[in-house]
Every structure is written in C-alpha cells, then in structure tokens.
Amino acid sequence: MELSAESYIKGYGYAVISSRKFGETVSGNLILLSSFSLKSEGYIALTDTNLRDIDYINYSPDFISDEDKMAGGWSIEMIDHDLPCLGRQNWAVCEDPSGGTPCRQNSVSYKKVIDETPASIVDISVISENRLEITFSEQLEPYVILNTSVYLIEPYLEISSVEIEGHSSDKLIVNLYQIIEPGVLYSLQTVNPLEDCAGNTSVCSSQFGIGYAPEVSDLLFNEVLFNASDDANDYVEIINNSNKLIDIQQIKIGYTSYTDNLEKTKYTNAIPGKFLRPGEIMVLSSDCSGLADIYPYHDTSAFINVSGFPNLNRLKGYICIATGENDIIDSFIYSSDMHLSSLTDEKGVSLERM
Numbered sequence: 001m002e003l004s005a006e007s008y009i010k011g012y013g014y015a016v017i018s019s020r021k022f023g024e025t026v027s028g029n030l031i032l033l034s035s036f037s038l039k040s041e042g043y044i045a046l047t048d049t050n051l052r053d054i055d056y057i058n059y060s061p062d063f064i065s066d067e068d069k070m071a072g073g074w075s076i077e078m079i080d081h082d083l084p085c086l087g088r089q090n091w092a093v094c095e096d097p098s099g100g101t102p103c104r105q106n107s108v109s110y111k112k113v114i115d116e117t118p119a120s121i122v123d124i125s126v127i128s129e130n131r132l133e134i135t136f137s138e139q140l141e142p143y144v145i146l147n148t149s150v151y152l153i154e155p156y157l158e159i160s161s162v163e164i165e166g167h168s169s170d171k172l173i174v175n176l177y178q179i180i181e182p183g184v185l186y187s188l189q190t191v192n193p194l195e196d197c198a199g200n201t202s203v204c205s206s207q208f209g210i211g212y213a214p215e216v217s218d219l220l221f222n223e224v225l226f227n228a229s230d231d232a233n234d235y236v237e238i239i240n241n242s243n244k245l246i247d248i249q250q251i252k253i254g255y256t257s258y259t260d261n262l263e264k265t266k267y268t269n270a271i272p273g274k275f276l277r278p279g280e281i282m283v284l285s286s287d288c289s290g291l292a293d294i295y296p297y298h299d300t301s302a303f304i305n306v307s308g309f310p311n312l313n314r315l316k317g318y319i320c321i322a323t324g325e326n327d328i329i330d331s332f333i334y335s336s337d338m339h340l341s342s343l344t345d346e347k348g349v350s351l352e353r354m
Contacts (some may be wrong), residue, residue, distance in 0.1 A: 043059075055084055076092065079113050087138065111159065119194055122137050140169055286305065
C-alpha cells in the first residue's frame with residue numbers, strides 16, 4: 001500500500017492509518033486507505049519509496065498477556081521510541097480504558113525498558129552445503145549485521161553475502177563461496193563487538209558443522225546413575241568414542257526395566273543437540289538443574305535436558321542409544337549388584353565404564 005504524496009507527519013507528531021473514519025474518537029492526522037486491514041498475527045512495515053524498511057513489527061496475540069483483553073478491542077503500544085529494534089520486549093498492551101490511544105501519547109510510555117544484556121548467537125544451522133542460518137538473541141540494526149566483513153569463519157570460509165531471513169533482523173542467511181566440509185567443526189565470530197540498540201556490546205561467536213551419522217560404538221554409555229539422591233535426577237553420560245564429528249540430532253535414549261523382554265523398550269524424544277566432537281561427552285537427564293550443583297566441576301554446557309527421559313529402575317534395567325530408525329548404537333543392562341559390595345548406601349552413586 002502506498003501513501004499519497006499529500007500525507008505527512010509533523011515532527012514528533014502522530015498519524016493514524018485506517019480504512020475508515022473514527023468520528024470524534026480520533027482528533028488528529030488520519031490517513032485513509034480503503035484496503036487497509038490487519039490480521040490477528042502478522043508483519044507490518046513502514047518503508048520508503050525504494051522499499052527499504054523505516055520501521056516494522058512482527059506482532060502476534062502473545063503480545064497481549066492480560067486475559068481480560070485477549071478477546072479483542074485493545075491495541076498494543078510501543079513503550080520506548082528510542083529503542084525500536086528491541087522488538088517484543090518494547091511493546092505492551094494499551095492501558096487506556098478506551099482500548100487505544102490514536103493520535104495521543106501511548107498509555108504505556110511511563111514504563112521503563114531495561115536492556116543490559118548484549119546480543120549473542122543462539123544458534124547456527126547448516127541449511128545447505130554453502131548456506132548458514134544464524135539466530136541472534138535479539139534484533140539488531142541491519143546496517144550492523146549485513147556487512148560481510150563483520151564475520152570471520154575458521155577454518156576459513158569466505159562469505160559472499162548476508163541477508164535478513166524474513167522480516168526480523170534476529171535471523172540471517174549467510175551465503176558462502178566455498179562448500180562446508182562434512183566432519184569439520186567450524187567457528188564463526190564477529191571481528192569486532194556488535195552493538196545492540198540499547199548500546200550493549202559483545203563479540204558474538206558460535207560453532208557449526210556437518211556431522212556424520214553415528215555407527216555402532218561411535219557413541220558409548222560412559223556413566224549411568226539409576227539411583228539418584230533426593231535433590232537430583234537419574235542421568236546417563238555419553239561419550240563420542242570415534243575420531244569423527246558425530247551428528248546427534250536424531251539420537252534418542254531407549255529404556256525398559258524388563259531386561260528379559262526388550263520389546264517393551266520405550267524411547268525418549270530426540271536429543272536437543274547438534275554434534276559431539278571426538279572424545280566429547282554429554283550428560284542427559286529429565287532435569288539437569290540439580291546436577292550442576294552436585295557436580296560443580298563439570299562443564300554445564302554438556303548437561304542436556306531430554307524430554308521423556310525415564311526414571312530408571314533402582315534395581316535393574318536396560319538402556320540403549322538409538323538412531324531415529326531405532327538402530328542400536330550402544331546398549332547396557334545395569335543392575336544394583338554391579339556396585340561394590342562394601343558400599344553401604346547406593347543412593348547418588350553411579351556406575352562408570354572402565
């Protein structure tokens with residue numbers, strides 16, 4: 001939709017764009033567009049004549065947290081005009097009894113938006129042999145993140161272009177001149193600190209790669225805790241026993257207490273991870289929050305919560321590492337009889353592979 005040449009907004013002024021007149025409810029600059037309408041969820045942008053974004057918003061019903069206002073009739077308002085690229089954090093549902101403040105100061109402008117957390121890279125996904133998708137923790141100004149010289153990839157891959165994915169500047173597509181080699185662990189980082197719109201700065205970095213599908217014994221159970229202490233949960237520790245970068249995105253854990261009937265094995269959801277480097281370990285549990293406190297000398301990034309992780313039987317059980325097609329990579333039948341006979345209390349004591 002294009003505004004007419006006569007449309008204007010005074011300095012620090014307001015304009016309301018709508019498809020119909022509001023009578024006396026709007027006293028100000030009203031711009032009428034006959035085909036203008038908004039759905040309950042979507043993207044809207046204000047662009048210049050070259051279709052470059054001046055401002056935009058991805059909005060959804062999630063912006064309205066007040067149950068009494070979810071039925072409709074309430075606008076959402078920007079809180080701080082000096083922090084437009086904060087996105088969702090900088091919007092709130094209108095507090096004016098009328099449900100909106102067209103051509104007036106926003107009712108939520110008294111609120112304070114505090115952002116003291118610098119941007120970080122949440123994830124890097126390989127979407128083809130020479131394309132990456134980078135997800136940042138927050139939206140960043142396009143002029144900051146679309147410059148190819150901002151990023152360095154090692155081992156070296158040259159970036160041909162960077163583009164915003166969709167309409168939100170927290171996701172980028174990075175196009176490469178070279179092909180990403182399978183089995184190589186790459187590191188991407190920003191050459192200089194990135195500054196978000198609140199002024200926080202940080203050097204952002206993360207890793208990516210194309211891992212190999214695990215074969216038998218590439219992944220092994222290295223430790224099992226099946227009788228956890230009261231303030232922790234059962235867990236299994238898995239080690240990459242190969243010299244390969246292993247893709248773990250389709251890996252799951254199988255379990256049954258019926259060691260004489262393995263057909264009753266049930267499986268967890270897929271492990272939420274990407275790859276394991278040679279010799280690297282990961283610890284899987286239903287909730288790892290207590291484990292980090294009990295075992296403080298471990299790398300907490302190796303602790304992974306797995307949906308559907310079972311409560312292991314304290315006497316005996318069968319566990320396995322399986323692929324998405326239920327092919328077994330490693331398995332283990334454990335029993336409390338494996339503990340040292342001199343052990344007086346087995347609670348909180350794991351079994352380890354020798």
